[in-house]
Structures are given as structure tokens and as C-alpha cells.
Amino acid sequence: MFEAVVLPESPSISAIHESAAPSVAALAVEDLSHSFGKRVALDHVSFTVPPAGFTMLLGLNGAGKTTLFSLITRLYSSRSGDIRIFGFDLRRQPTRALERIGVVFQQPTLDLDLTVLQNLRYHGGLHGMRPSDCEARAREELARIGLSDRADDKVRALSGGQRRRVEIARALLHRPNLLLLDEPTVGLDVDSRRHILAHVRALCREKNLAVLWATHLMDEAADEDSVVVLHQGRLRASGSVRAVCAETGTAALPAAFAALTAGERRP
């Protein structure tokens, strides 16, 4: 089952230092558990997200997706288990780990009364970016999402889909290698949903990013994605869409998901 990981010969020191070696997972979750009082939110969950590519975190409401995101972004720490971001342990090297993450939360978190640019500057500052770099990066990302002309408008004046795109731009401002999105299409119309998804898929390809996209909407997954299926705080499956389908003996992901969450445990 285990394949020996063969490092390319004489990897440069800096590659090891920056943990950008191809074998290091963007995100490695190991035996992670967390409970609130008696309620177990996550129960011995382990999976990895490859250093580049699109990974879907599938789960119904209450599956533990948001708790998982809170732990990965270090809103609070787990009672047991480890999280590593490109090899950096979140508990021991939180700064190195958090630097590499960009997040779009489920709840909108832009300041509605500030302008788009002011919001981006605030975020850049929080990541310790030099104001001039931040300004240039902000303009660059705004151009990418086609909102350059709205830079000085208040966020309140933007549509739901536009706000989401600004949040994605904001998450990418400090050049993270891992982009986390927690149900980013909730509350958007069909058109905006499709737009956002296509946009993030394009970003993932262009910037060679690792993306972890949490959703309960099966139709957002594509055949070439990796998937992680959470149900009631437990990991039910992880791997490529094809592997998960094969494992459950189903032809497509929705059927596989239904089988995995119907109650019976993975063999």
C-alpha cells in the first residue's frame, strides 16, 4: 500500500527550507478530533490535500466542515491530532503555517462601509505586507476579477457574487499556496455560483495552487478532483473521484456520496 517517496536527487536547500518539495502535502490532517462539551464534532479524521490541484470537501450540514476549517485556520486548537500546512505544524509553527493559507469563510467578512481597496489594504496589513506591495497586489487581483473600476466603491454597493470575488482576491493577496473556501457559493444565484467555481478552478491551474473547497453540492465536483467525504464528524472516504466511486461500487459521485452517508461505515 505504501509507496516509498523518492526525492529528486540533491534537492536544493531552499526547496527543503520552504517545504515546497513536491512530496509535501499542502495540508495533512492526522487523527484529528474535537468536541464541544459532549458533542463530538470531529472524530479521528485523517486526510491529505496534494500540493497542487482541486480537492472537494463534501459533507452535509453538520458534518464538521466548519469545525475542520476553524481548526485549520487556528481559530481554536484541537484537543488531539495534528495539522500540518506544507509540513509546518500548526501548533508549533503557527506563523509559518498561516502565512501559506488564504481563506474564504462561509460568512461574508468584508467591511461593508469600507471601500473594496480599503478592505484589501486591511487584509494586506494583517499579513504584514508592505503598503506599496499590497497596493500593487490589490490592483493586480482586482484586475483579475474584473473589478478594477470598483476599487473605490463601498463594498455595500457590490452584488453578492462580486463580494465573493473580492473575498477570493483578498484571500490571494499575500500569495498563499493553499486556498481554503468554506461553502463559498452559499446564497448565490446559479449564474454567480458557476462563475465563482470556474474562477477558482482557473486560479488553481494558473497559480498552481492547492485548493480545498467545502460544499454540500455534489454538482460542484469534477471528475479530475480529489474528494474528502465527511459525515457526522467522521471521515467516510478520501481520494480521487474515480477511486471513491469504485470503492462504493457506484457510477457517479452523487450516488457514491449517498452510499457513504446512508449510515453504513466504509468497509
Add this chain to the structure above:
Amino acid sequence: MSAATYWYCLRSIIVREGLRFLHQRERFFAALVRPLVWLAIFAVGFRAVLGVSIIPPYETYILYDEYVVPGLVAMIQLFNGMQNSLSMVYDREMGSMRTLLVSPLPRWYLLVAKLLAGVAVSIAQVYVFLGIAWLWGVEPPPLGYLAVLPALVLSGLMLGALGLLLSSFVKQLENFAGVMNFVIFPMFFASSALYPLWRIREGSPALYLIAAYNPFTQAVELIRFSLYLRVDVTALLWVAGCLALFLGAAVLAYDPGRGFWARRGGPAEQA
């Protein structure tokens, strides 16, 4: 992480608080009108009732208006501290707190930066108020306006840290009115802000003890003495000690491993 990183972070948090404050014009006026009402109405009415004898740091008889100004300055800071606390709870419920906390900088630093931003906003209000008080005839020594600045930073941080600590106990926004009733009013009235401590002792020795140990009294006295170019060492130590205590407890409350979030979950999980 270089020192510049920390500075850019602090700067952007202060800029954001400043912008938010300017956008909330009602808040700006409320923050100014409150102490002015006390000065223009309450103080005038009390002038005749409350004679203030010569007590340090004053060297002559003073009008009640002059006595009450440092107390009102501290009141501005108290309200700001609580307002900040309220916005922490609000940010937490709305999720925008997460934006702050995913910053790679240490969490204690983010909380201190947030406090400093609140203090900067409160100090701006204090100087506007002191300007109006000057027009009203309350004229401390000119150098006092400079000397009071460190005192304002310290007392503002202390009251802000108290607010921050309280915000970790308040689960929901709706519970915040309780904080106002049980914290702001008792702290303000059981202090030397409106009447000197010796006056309180004449009325009730028990209340005198409470007022003497009230951190808000110490903040008021620290500000009062600095404004008249004197140092009240006791008050200084009290305020610094309370700041260390409140801030330490608040950092623990917001700590990822031990804090309340690990027990209760974040905003989206509490639904």
C-alpha cells in the same frame, strides 16, 4: 517576521478602526455629546451643591466644572473600551473576527493592536472634548495637555482590556445591555469621577472603600494628576497592574487552545 511586519499590521488595524469610527457619525456625536451634557448641565447644577476644597493636585479652590473634567475624560475612555468590546462581540458573530485572527502574527499581538487602535480613537475624542472644555473655561496648564497623553494611553488600554475580557464572557450581542448596567454604571458612579473620595467617605465608609479600590477611580486620578503636571504613583501602579491582569486574562480567553472558542465553537457552529 520582521519589526516592519508588526508595524504594518498595527497600522492597518488602526486605520480600519479610524475609518469605521469616521463612518459612524452618530457614534462620533454620541461620544462627544455625552460628556458635554455632563459638563454643561450636570456640572452647572452641582456647582452650588458640591463645594470642592483644596485637594491635590489642585492648588487653589476650583469650580466643580474643573473637578469633573478628568472624570469625564475617563468616562469617554470607559465608553470607548466598552464600545470596542461590543464591536468584538459583533465581529465575532458576523465572522469578521476570523479575518483578524487568521493573520500569521501572534494572537496576543493582534489583540494588543486592536486595543491600541481603540485607544487611538478614544484619545482623539478626548482631545476634542478637552478643547471644548477649554472654551468652557476649564484651563489646565498648557503642558498638561501633553503630560496627560501617556496617562490616556495607559488608562485607555486598561479599560479596553477590561472590555476585551468582558467580550469573551458575552456569548451573544443581546446580552450586552447587561454589561452596560452591571459594569459601566457602577464603575462610573462608585468612583472619584463625579465627587472626591473624601466626600464619599463622609457619606458611606463602605462605598468609600469600593470607590478607592475601583480601577476606574485610579484611572481618573491618573488622568487628573497628569493633566495638572503631577504624578500619582499609586494610581499609576494600580492602572498598570489592572492592565496586566485584564490583558493577561483576555489573551487567555482568546487563546486557541484554552479559550472559549475551543469549548463553544465559532460563530457558524453555534447556530
